[in-house]
Amino acid sequence: MDDALKELNTxxxxxxxxxxxxxxxxxxxxxxxxxxxxxxxxLIAAIEKQFNxxxxxxxxxxxxxxxxILAAIETNRT
Amino acid sequence: MPLNSLxxxxxxxxxxxxxxxxxxxxxxxxxxxxxxxxxxxxxxWALAVVVCSSCFTYTAARAIPRKQYPKxxxxxxxxxxxxxxxLLRYVESDNSGLRFQxxxxxxxxxxxxxxxxxxxxxxQHIGYLIDVYYGxxxxxxxxxxFLLFSSFFAKFNAGPLEQPSKLLPQFLNPxxxxxxxxxxxxxxxxxxxxxxxxxxxxxxxVERVFGNSGTLGSLTVMAGVMLFTLQLYxxxxxxxxxxxxxxxxxxxxxxxxFLFPLFSDSVSVFWRRWHITLITWFTTYIYYPVVYRxxxxxxxxxxxxxxxxxxxxxxxxxxxxxxxxWSLLHALYLTYESLSKHTRLGWAARFPSTVYRLFSxxxxxxxxxxxxxxxxxxxxxxxxxxxxALTQVPFAHQGLVNGFLAPLAGGGYQExxxxxGMLFVFMLVYLGAEKKVYAxxxxxxxxxxxxxxxxxxxxxxxxxxxxxxxxxxxx
Numbered sequence: 001m002d003d004a005l006k007e008l009n010t011x012x013x014x015x016x017x018x019x020x021x022x023x024x025x026x027x028x029x030x031x032x033x034x035x036x037x038x039x040x041x042x043l044i045a046a047i048e049k050q051f052n053x054x055x056x057x058x059x060x061x062x063x064x065x066x067x068x069i070l071a072a073i074e075t076n077r078t
Numbered sequence: 079m080p081l082n083s084l085x086x087x088x089x090x091x092x093x094x095x096x097x098x099x100x101x102x103x104x105x106x107x108x109x110x111x112x113x114x115x116x117x118x119x120x121x122x123w124a125l126a127v128v129v130c131s132s133c134f135t136y137t138a139a140r141a142i143p144r145k146q147y148p149k150x151x152x153x154x155x156x157x158x159x160x161x162x163x164x165l166l167r168y169v170e171s172d173n174s175g176l177r178f179q180x181x182x183x184x185x186x187x188x189x190x191x192x193x194x195x196x197x198x199x200x201x202q203h204i205g206y207l208i209d210v211y212y213g214x215x216x217x218x219x220x221x222x223x224f225l226l227f228s229s230f231f232a233k234f235n236a237g238p239l240e241q242p243s244k245l246l247p248q249f250l251n252p253x254x255x256x257x258x259x260x261x262x263x264x265x266x267x268x269x270x271x272x273x274x275x276x277x278x279x280x281x282x283x284v285e286r287v288f289g290n291s292g293t294l295g296s297l298t299v300m301a302g303v304m305l306f307t308l309q310l311y312x313x314x315x316x317x318x319x320x321x322x323x324x325x326x327x328x329x330x331x332x333x334x335x336f337l338f339p340l341f342s343d344s345v346s347v348f349w350r351r352w353h354i355t356l357i358t359w360f361t362t363y364i365y366y367p368v369v370y371r372x373x374x375x376x377x378x379x380x381x382x383x384x385x386x387x388x389x390x391x392x393x394x395x396x397x398x399x400x401x402x403x404w405s406l407l408h409a410l411y412l413t414y415e416s417l418s419k420h421t422r423l424g425w426a427a428r429f430p431s432t433v434y435r436l437f438s439x440x441x442x443x444x445x446x447x448x449x450x451x452x453x454x455x456x457x458x459x460x461x462x463x464x465x466x467a468l469t470q471v472p473f474a475h476q477g478l479v480n481g482f483l484a485p486l487a488g489g490g491y492q493e494x495x496x497x498x499g500m501l502f503v504f505m506l507v508y509l510g511a512e513k514k515v516y517a518x519x520x521x522x523x524x525x526x527x528x529x530x531x532x533x534x535x536x537x538x539x540x541x542x543x544x545x546x547x548x549x550x551x552x553x
Binding site for chain 1: 380
């Protein structure tokens with residue numbers, strides 16, 4: 001697991017209150033219990049704070065899995 | 079013309095033959111001409127409105143990427159669409175002139191400018207303009223094809239709400255294969271079964287409860303409110319089966335609107351399975367933008383987003399206190415579920431999963447039914463009578479048959495009670511087999527026995543009167 005994914009994992013574990021949670025690039029709303037439209041923006045806000053980035057609404061609405069989020073973090077940092 | 083009306087169903091094979099013998103590249107023209115004919119023949123006013131609205135939206139969408147002030151064009155377009163929606167839905171006339179109808183709920187079709195389908199295609203136009211503005215899709219270049227997107231006869235009356243990016247490419251070269259015909263036919267028959275055998279039989283039972291709310295006992299009212307939820311589901315999902323099935327005969331795939339919502343184990347799951355295309359629209363264009371802007375406020379942002387989304391959804395369904403209460407109840411349910419998410423996961427871990435799931439499903443159904451009391455009540459006075467009846471002691475003066483079943487069955491005669499019993503049997507058997515029925519159709523195979531049983535039940539027990547009155551055509 002690379003560093004960015006590890007860091008993202010800690011945010012997921014904190015937001016969904018599951019310390020044992022392990023995510024992969026393919027983890028999505030279907031595979032992560034509790035990840036739905038009610039929690040999606042809270043997850044996004046936590047990720048923005050952790051990685052010190054700002055996502056656009058368009059990006060946020062097209063995140064389908066953890067890999068999409070990591071790609072957007074990379075794009076917004078550069 | 080409704081999708082299950084006899085003239086339409088008789089004309090459908092002829093349309094299909096004309097469509098089939100037209101070169102694929104021109105088939106969309108056949109669909110457009112038939113859609114306009116279907117709207118205009120019975121409601122010329124509705125045809126004029128859909129043509130004007132489509133021209134306006136098409137022109138605005140083309141102007142957004144080209145002009146100097148795209149945001150201004152978008153805002154003006156959205157405001158005008160919103161004003162048109164309010165005028166066409168809620169202005170009524172009487173001897174004293176025009177007035178804005180705010181008092182009663184939306185179960186009515188007597189507004190002066192009432193035009194079928196308008197509230198559905200207006201939402202699609204609004205979504206289309208926003209998507210073009212944010213560069214998510216390109217503006218359609220062909221105005222007639224865009225008019226077909228708005229007026230396509232299979233979805234015109236009451237959806238499903240479609241996204242242009244999904245539907246417009248399908249009009250380029252519609253070419254139904256044998257699998258499409260088999261699938262379409264089976265969905266149509268299933269829709270007719272749900273409408274004619276289940277929903278149409280439930281309609282008078284529900285009407286007896288909501289029409290005599292002041293004189294009934296608590297259990298009867300409770301049953302009536304629950305049966306209304308079933309009627310609404312069978313009625314609207316039947317309409318969607320017909321829309322999806324008919325579109326598929328022409329090689330067009332429409333979006334699913336229902337995914338077994340009565341088996342949801344939370345209200346948030348229910349809203350992911352009930353009227354999916356409408357809730358997706360509200361989530362995309364209202365909920366997410368609101369929560370995105372407020373996201374640093376955490377749970378408060380979610381609660382604000384849920385409340386605003388359901389308030390607008392309530393207004394869309396109808397002006398009036400009953401729809402306001404219906405929308406606030408759902409906002410309350412979802413707020414509770416959002417705040418108690420982790421606690422509920424803890425509870426789920428403590429009980430056997432089947433027991434917890436069944437309890438959650440039952441509770442969700444009761445909560446949805448309670449909100450539907452307001453959805454169906456004609457006004458607040460009727461809603462109050464129903465609520466008062468719910469607090470009465472069951473069978474205080476009469477027994478089970480006279481106090482509970484007879485008011486539902488329309489009398490205590492054996493024949494009426496037998497018919498009610500058979501309706502319950504049909505509903506329970508269908509609900510038990512529903513997932514299997516859909517799974518079979520979705521495999522792409524042709525299940526002749528299933529089709530025969532459904533057709534047999536339609537012919538023997540179906541209600542053919544008031545065949546074309548779907549509940550959601552009122553919105």
